[in-house]
Amino acid sequence: MTAEQVQMLIRGGLPAVGKSGFEVEEVRPGYARIRIPYHEKMLRPGNVISGPTLFSAADSAMYALVLSHVGPELMAVTANFNMNFLNKGRPGDVTAEARLLKLGRRLVVMEVTITTGGDPTPVAHVTGSYALPVK
Numbered sequence: 001m002t003a004e005q006v007q008m009l010i011r012g013g014l015p016a017v018g019k020s021g022f023e024v025e026e027v028r029p030g031y032a033r034i035r036i037p038y039h040e041k042m043l044r045p046g047n048v049i050s051g052p053t054l055f056s057a058a059d060s061a062m063y064a065l066v067l068s069h070v071g072p073e074l075m076a077v078t079a080n081f082n083m084n085f086l087n088k089g090r091p092g093d094v095t096a097e098a099r100l101l102k103l104g105r106r107l108v109v110m111e112v113t114i115t116t117g118g119d120p121t122p123v124a125h126v127t128g129s130y131a132l133p134v135k
Helices: 003-013 051-070
Strands: 023-028 031-036 077-085 094-103 107-116 124-131
Touching: 003 023, 003 051, 023 051, 031 051, 051 077, 051 094, 051 107, 051 124
Parallel strands: none
Antiparallel strands: 023 031, 031 094, 077 124, 094 107, 107 124
16 A cells, blocks of 8 residues: 555544644555654643653654554554653654564564654654454
8 A cells, every 4th residue: 555545544444643634655565654743732841742642643653654564454453562662753744664573364573763843862662462353
């Protein structure tokens, strides 16, 4: 699937996500990148991007990666999620780059690197997996 097809699928299946302005920028074999445009509601005290915003970015990138590889399977769900916060997330767009580690029949294992504000320094590293429905 293309980035545009994945974007349309997510917006159609998860209307709340579509309203957030979340954008699938790129998908290719083993890789997906999403962007959440900056809004001051993303900030927590200390003028840094909040953890829930970073979590959403990572989970969205993993979902986009799964869909780009298995097709329109909206019932794929997060099975495992581990997030390490590395640096303060500066105000600005949030970018999450997901990489495929393993695509199995029932489980997809991935890692995600998150950056904010156009700074290439990672603010978080995530490992996670998605369970695929039994067919």
